[in-house]
Amino acid sequence: MTTRRTFLVVGLAGGAALAAAYWLRAKRERGPVSAANAALAELDPEAPGILAAIIPVFLNGALPADPVDRAAAVAETVGSIARAVSGLPPSVQKELGELFSLLSLAPTRIAVARVASPWAEAGPDAIAAFLERWRTSRWRLLHSAYDALHQLVLAAWYGNPRAWAAIGYEGPPAHVS
Amino acid sequence: MTDPMKPGLPDPFRAGIAGGWTVVDASALERDLVLEADVAIVGTGAGGGTAAEILAQAGLRVILVEEGPLRTSRDFRMLEAEAYPDLYQESAARRTRDKAITIMQGRCVGGGTTVNWTSSFRTPGATLAYWARVYGLDGFSADALAPYFARMEAKLSIAPWEMAPNANNETLARGAAKIGIPAAAIRRNVKACWNLGYCGMGCPTNAKQSMLVTTLPAALERGATLVTRARAQAFGIERDRVGTLTCAAMDALGVHPTPRTITVRARAFVASGGAIGTPALLLRSRVPDPHGVIGKRTFLHPVVVSVARMPERVAAFAGAPQTVYSDHFLDTLPPDGPIGFKLEAPPIHPILGAITVPNYGAQHAQWMRELPNLQVVIALMRDGFHPDSPGGTVALRDDGTPVLDYPLTPYVWEGARRAFRAMAEIQFAAGATRVMPVHGDGAGYARWSDARSAIDGFALAPLSTPVVSAHVMGGCPLGDDPKGAVVDTAGRCHHLANLYVFDGSLFPTSIGANPQLSIYGIVAKLADGLATTLSAGMAGARRA
Numbered sequence: 001m002t003t004r005r006t007f008l009v010v011g012l013a014g015g016a017a018l019a020a021a022y023w024l025r026a027k028r029e030r031g032p033v034s035a036a037n038a039a040l041a042e043l044d045p046e047a048p049g050i051l052a053a054i055i056p057v058f059l060n061g062a063l064p065a066d067p068v069d070r071a072a073a074v075a076e077t078v079g080s081i082a083r084a085v086s087g088l089p090p091s092v093q094k095e096l097g098e099l100f101s102l103l104s105l106a107p108t109r110i111a112v113a114r115v116a117s118p119w120a121e122a123g124p125d126a127i128a129a130f131l132e133r134w135r136t137s138r139w140r141l142l143h144s145a146y147d148a149l150h151q152l153v154l155a156a157w158y159g160n161p162r163a164w165a166a167i168g169y170e171g172p173p174a175h176v177s
Numbered sequence: 178m179t180d181p182m183k184p185g186l187p188d189p190f191r192a193g194i195a196g197g198w199t200v201v202d203a204s205a206l207e208r209d210l211v212l213e214a215d216v217a218i219v220g221t222g223a224g225g226g227t228a229a230e231i232l233a234q235a236g237l238r239v240i241l242v243e244e245g246p247l248r249t250s251r252d253f254r255m256l257e258a259e260a261y262p263d264l265y266q267e268s269a270a271r272r273t274r275d276k277a278i279t280i281m282q283g284r285c286v287g288g289g290t291t292v293n294w295t296s297s298f299r300t301p302g303a304t305l306a307y308w309a310r311v312y313g314l315d316g317f318s319a320d321a322l323a324p325y326f327a328r329m330e331a332k333l334s335i336a337p338w339e340m341a342p343n344a345n346n347e348t349l350a351r352g353a354a355k356i357g358i359p360a361a362a363i364r365r366n367v368k369a370c371w372n373l374g375y376c377g378m379g380c381p382t383n384a385k386q387s388m389l390v391t392t393l394p395a396a397l398e399r400g401a402t403l404v405t406r407a408r409a410q411a412f413g414i415e416r417d418r419v420g421t422l423t424c425a426a427m428d429a430l431g432v433h434p435t436p437r438t439i440t441v442r443a444r445a446f447v448a449s450g451g452a453i454g455t456p457a458l459l460l461r462s463r464v465p466d467p468h469g470v471i472g473k474r475t476f477l478h479p480v481v482v483s484v485a486r487m488p489e490r491v492a493a494f495a496g497a498p499q500t501v502y503s504d505h506f507l508d509t510l511p512p513d514g515p516i517g518f519k520l521e522a523p524p525i526h527p528i529l530g531a532i533t534v535p536n537y538g539a540q541h542a543q544w545m546r547e548l549p550n551l552q553v554v555i556a557l558m559r560d561g562f563h564p565d566s567p568g569g570t571v572a573l574r575d576d577g578t579p580v581l582d583y584p585l586t587p588y589v590w591e592g593a594r595r596a597f598r599a600m601a602e603i604q605f606a607a608g609a610t611r612v613m614p615v616h617g618d619g620a621g622y623a624r625w626s627d628a629r630s631a632i633d634g635f636a637l638a639p640l641s642t643p644v645v646s647a648h649v650m651g652g653c654p655l656g657d658d659p660k661g662a663v664v665d666t667a668g669r670c671h672h673l674a675n676l677y678v679f680d681g682s683l684f685p686t687s688i689g690a691n692p693q694l695s696i697y698g699i700v701a702k703l704a705d706g707l708a709t710t711l712s713a714g715m716a717g718a719r720r721a
Contacts, residue, residue, distance in 0.1 A: 061542030089432065159258030169526075169527050172254065176371070
């Protein structure tokens with residue numbers, strides 16, 4: 001049984017890992033980033049790539065089947081998340097930066113997210129297992145991190161008119177706008 | 178003036194600006210601004226808007242400071258992806274410190290009234306009777322407030338909604354009738370409403386009688402000044418008075434302050450920044466607080482959600498969003514008994530639906546494909562009346578921005594379980610083929626008996642049971658006793674002679690109903706008093 005004490009210890013260690021990962025983020029090289037994703041890359045240079053890996057699993061069953069449309073839909077979702085992030089308060093952007101740094105640095109990716117390979121190489125099953133662990137985690141930090149990804153990804157996709165036909169939503173009434 | 182994008186639809190606010198209203202966008206300031214007035218009001222929502230009109234009509238010079246942007250009907254394109262980041266605090270994703278409760282609050286000219294769903298209730302009699310009995314607020318009885326409610330109802334065209342409810346609301350009414358509990362029609366603050374269903378993204382036709390089309394234009398017409406994209410940082414306290422208000426100009430997205438400041442000198446200052454913003458402003462200003470009451474007892478009407486799949490098309494994204502309610506589970510319990518809840522139906526647009534449905538992948542996609550057939554009921558719990566419901570506490574982050582701590586107690590979870598049961602029973606009675614109480618992995622149940630046993634076994638807890646709130650109240654309660662109240666029964670701070678609080682943070686408990694009309698009525702009463710006080714001061718000054 002997990003006692004409150006072990007819960008607290010895990011929580012503190014997790015907080016320290018987040019902070020360390022975020023600090024180390026600043027030490028790493030920045031690759032080229034598209035202007036659209038700049039706000040995300042500002043959080044962590046790997047954030048757009050991590051999302052591009054996670055999005056198809058979150059949206060399994062919702063994305064278009066055609067590979068070209070599917071790739072475009074994923075790219076648009078990453079772009080929408082970047083726009084959303086740029087409008088969030090600095091305190092929330094910092095928390096998201098800590099999350100993406102934890103996911104991008106190999107030691108914390110392996111130890112805390114328990115994803116063995118780099119995100120671009122991780123298969124859908126490994127990513128789904130990661131989401132499931134965090135979604136059901138007793139550790140509030142991980143559960144709330146899952147919630148943050150849930151909200152960012154699903155809001156970004158379903159705010160996109162491209163998503164609407166499949167869910168029977170015709171968009172706002174045309175005679176007003 | 179009509180918008181070329183919407184031929185035939187007037188935009189009276191833009192027309193007013195073209196006609197000479199004084200409106201300053203602080204994000205575009207090139208130098209610091211110093212302004213002087215009789216009254217400075219922080220916030221332009223239900224409290225600030227109501228106060229601004231009353232004070233301006235009394236002949237006082239009014240300055241309004243708003244953190245959010247000015248957006249008017251021509252900007253309201255009924256798109257969630259635009260509206261949430263633009264019109265809401267923290268992109269409609271503000272959360273309590275432990276992330277367990279999502280809070281939807283307006284942040285734009287008109288505040289919450291620009292984005293609310295128009296539900297209009299007078300403060301329930303049971304709530305006012307409790308305030309009189311426990312907090313000695315005898316001047317706020319239903320009878321004493323009746324003329325103020327009547328005045329604001331007339332001003333804002335608050336009336337019964339005569340059109341048929343949309344299927345989402347009709348299903349709530351039908352299910353309630355089937356299980357033998359009363360449901361009734363909600364009154365709405367609309368005029369010539371098109372019944373579109375996009376109230377939460379700003380009304381594109383100006384039918385909603387928000388502050389944006391009523392009190393704020395009236396105040397601006399009387400010469401008030403409105404400064405937008407200006408975040409009130411702190412009052413400058415000079416002995417027992419406030420001398421100045423310092424504001425930071427915000428950038429065009431409203432995320433970072435620019436180097437520009439706005440300083441307002443005034444005879445009186447009114448905090449109407451809502452029940453998170455107002456206590457935070459008082460805390461940043463180090464308003465004297467010898468009994469540590471500022472920001473305590475903040476209430477949320479914590480909401481749990483039940484999603485049903487109906488055999489017929491519901492289209493909960495279309496039609497007036499909230500038109501039916503049931504108070505059965507409030508009226509059958511004393512306010513200080515087990516927590517009661519109000520039942521209502523919310524609109525379901527793609528983003529709101531997608532972030533509400535738990536889980537991901539195929540299961541999530543399946544619920545979303547059924548969006549047109551989804552019906553949703555929400556239970557708003559009446560917090561703050563029982564010793565086990567002390568509410569939350571507003572505190573400041575290192576950067577001075579507010580964060581709310583709101584522990585969800587066993588008292589609240591017991592009510593959440595009853596609410597899940599009641600909502601599922603109503604939805605099955607109305608013919609639902611599947612009901613998902615929003616909890617855990619978002620499993621759906623095909624039979625009422627299965628749903629009931631599942632709900633009885635739920636491990637209700639923060640994060641695994643999503644809780645939302647659109648009603649933040651309390652934190653600067655009014656009352657005669659400074660040990661428990663921040664302001665006196667005139668709304669004036671107990672410790673500073675010219676600082677007033679006029680918004681939902683005045684309430685000593687939650688309301689037990691959508692709070693906009695409670696704010697309008699109570700602020701109208703307090704603003705009348707302030708207008709009299711300040712006008713007498715001016716007359717005195719003229720005599721001297």
